[in-house]
Amino acid sequence: MRKEELKEILIKARNKKGLSHEDVATLSKEKITRQYYGMIENGERKPSVKVAQAISEVLCLEWTIFFEVKSNQKLHAVLD
Template sequence: MEVDDITREWLVKLRTKAEKTHDDIAIEVDISRQYYGMIESGIRNPSVSLAQRIAIVLGFNWINFFTDQGNEMIRCEESTTTERKEVI
């Protein structure tokens, strides 16, 4: 599996929308910039504690790290229809 296949696109979009860099997030959650980059690219998974800290900084539900819901949320936002998709 290539890194492009596992990138947490939803996390990239949230960080970009917040106008923050990898370094900004890393400093706020007390990890290295490289480690945050690995989390965002899907190479590493955060601990629950770290997932919660990142979620607080970017304003999302930390559980998204451990479900496929994160990418489903992005697909729903990008949908051109007005109908919201239900994620089960």
């Protein structure tokens, strides 16, 4: 998967819930910063499994999306 695809999925999920980068960081259980979430969303950083799970819980996504998106074809239909 390309960085742009993951970025688009994260932005759509975040916007669908009406959340900012700060909101996602604050609501995640792993105590990440707004800046760190922004780097993840922009494809500049890869989250750990725990961080991926925490972000995914906030955005109602499968946490594996950060590691293998092609296997999650149903996700695209949900976000469109």
